[in-house]
Amino acid sequence: xxxxxxxxxxxxxxxxxxxxxxxxxxxxxxxxxxxxxxxxxxxxxxxxxxxxxxxxxxxxxxxxxxxxxxxxxxxxxxxxxxxxxxxxxxxxxxxxxxxxxxxxxxxxxxxx
Amino acid sequence: xxxxxxxxxxxxxxxxxxxxxxxxxxxxxxxxxxxxxxxxxxxxxxxxxxxxxxxxxxxxxxxxxxxxxxxxxxxxxxxxxxxxxxxxxxxxxxxxxxxxxxxxxxxxxx
Numbered sequence: 663x664x665x666x667x668x669x670x671x672x673x674x675x676x677x678x679x680x681x682x683x684x685x686x687x688x689x690x691x692x693x694x695x696x697x698x699x700x701x702x703x704x705x706x707x708x709x710x711x712x713x714x715x716x717x718x719x720x721x722x723x724x725x726x727x728x729x730x731x732x733x734x735x736x737x738x739x740x741x742x743x744x745x746x747x748x749x750x751x752x753x754x755x756x757x758x759x760x761x762x763x764x765x766x767x768x769x770x771x772x773x774x
Numbered sequence: 775x776x777x778x779x780x781x782x783x784x785x786x787x788x789x790x791x792x793x794x795x796x797x798x799x800x801x802x803x804x805x806x807x808x809x810x811x812x813x814x815x816x817x818x819x820x821x822x823x824x825x826x827x828x829x830x831x832x833x834x835x836x837x838x839x840x841x842x843x844x845x846x847x848x849x850x851x852x853x854x855x856x857x858x859x860x861x862x863x864x865x866x867x868x869x870x871x872x873x874x875x876x877x878x879x880x881x882x883x884x
Binding site: 666668695697702704705707712718720750752754759760761762763764765766768770 | 778805806808810815816817818819820823825826863865867870871872874875876877
């Protein structure tokens with residue numbers, strides 16, 4: 663079945679450590695997105711990529727980094743510069759343009 | 775920048791009731807409006823997508839409408855069931871990205 667796989671489901675890290683969240687899709691979608699979700703807030707866009715080897719900052723990119731070396735993969739690194747990294751992270755993909763957005767099941771990151 | 779608002783933030787209804795969830799947006803230059811369902815601790819599941827040239831879409835007991843001129847979309851759920859309990863989010867596509875509302879948390883009481 664086609665879909666988006668995020669791993670791991672739960673991730674625990676100590677403050678000051680970088681951590682990388684995985685996102686893989688087999689839908690052959692060009693566009694991929696990373697969102698952060700906090701209680702009581704809507705989804706906020708961290709980074710997005712419309713094509714391999716290209717990505718753009720979203721509304722809250724500070725303290726995060728991404729790469730898009732392969733069409734099917736869009737890993738997100740949460741760096742130690744991110745002041746409040748504990749959150750639920752969602753990866754999504756779509757065909758380029760105003761097409762339906764598909765989501766993975768998310769990774770819950772806890773930093774202590 | 776597109777601002778998307780969803781009212782009410784929470785809603786509790788008895789089983790069998792018909793209900794309407796509201797989504798409003800500030801920039802009428804959207805290309806589509808998508809409704810999602812999110813269960814606790816899970817990702818978002820797409821329910822309906824309305825293209826800007828359409829006025830509504832239907833899937834089973836769900837009907838979504840879009841009025842770009844007034845900046846509004848509604849999601850109508852007929853004959854609600856306890857399994858419909860979830861958070862419902864709307865998102866509008868403008869330019870290169872989607873803008874999300876904060877969601878409506880729905881509880882259907884058996």
